[in-house]
Amino acid sequence: MRYDKLCNFIPLARRMKQKNLSERALAIKAGLSRLTLRALLLNKKDARLKSWALLAAPLHFSFCLVTASSETQTECSIQSIGYRILQDGEGSWKIHLMDFVDEFRRSLDTRLILLPPSSKLSQKVQALIRSTVYFLSKEVGITPPPWSTKPMRLEKPWFVSESESLKPMMILESPLPFRQNNIFVGENFLERV
Numbered sequence: 065m066r067y068d069k070l071c072n073f074i075p076l077a078r079r080m081k082q083k084n085l086s087e088r089a090l091a092i093k094a095g096l097s098r099l100t101l102r103a104l105l106l107n108k109k110d111a112r113l114k115s116w117a118l119l120a121a122p123l124h125f126s127f128c129l130v131t132a133s134s135e136t137q138t139e140c141s142i143q144s145i146g147y148r149i150l151q152d153g154e155g156s157w158k159i160h161l162m163d164f165v166d167e168f169r170r171s172l173d174t175r176l177i178l179l180p181p182s183s184k185l186s187q188k189v190q191a192l193i194r195s196t197v198y199f200l201s202k203e204v205g206i207t208p209p210p211w212s213t214k215p216m217r218l219e220k221p222w223f224v225s226e227s228e229s230l231k232p233m234m235i236l237e238s239p240l241p242f243r244q245n246n247i248f249v250g251e252n253f254l255e256r257v
Contacts, residue, residue, distance in 0.1 A: 074125050154189060157189050165200065169200070224249045224253065234248040239251070
């Protein structure tokens with residue numbers, strides 16, 4: 065399979081220097097030939113994904129393939145919306161989270177969910193973002209990013225709609241990723257008009 069754009073974000077030369085590894089030693093640890101390793105160091109376009117995967121382990125990097133759309137609005141990434149919520153105040157989460165939901169469903173660009181939100185956000189908002197990303201990942205049939213799979217269960221249940229009359233319905237309808245974090249939403253919470 066040919067990849068038009070294969071971006072390497074492993075700082076190979078720097079990591080080799082930090083770990084005090086020669087090309088020969090790294091090639092042996094990774095199970096690659098020195099010729100293949102040299103091609104990876106030079107970022108040659110004909111490198112195979114398997115070679116990158118073999119190289120990542122001895123350097124203590126995780127290997128994952130990230131898809132990207134050329135039309136994505138990256139300012140809607142989870143990290144970006146986290147900073148916007150911090151800037152605009154916690155009450156702004158509805159606007160920014162729904163902007164992310166719309167952009168993710170439109171573009172299906174996994175870069176939007178690659179990095180977690182800022183840890184400076186309240187636990188409540190972080191848990192809501194984790195639940196949302198986990199839910200959307202399952203909805204589109206991709207593996208959720210590791211940061212979204214770690215539970216962040218709130219001590220006190222959070223009913224996103226504060227209407228007392230809707231609480232029993234939210235208890236029944238709330239999808240599992242939200243309930244696991246003690247967050248209760250309606251089944252149409254992530255739907256837009």
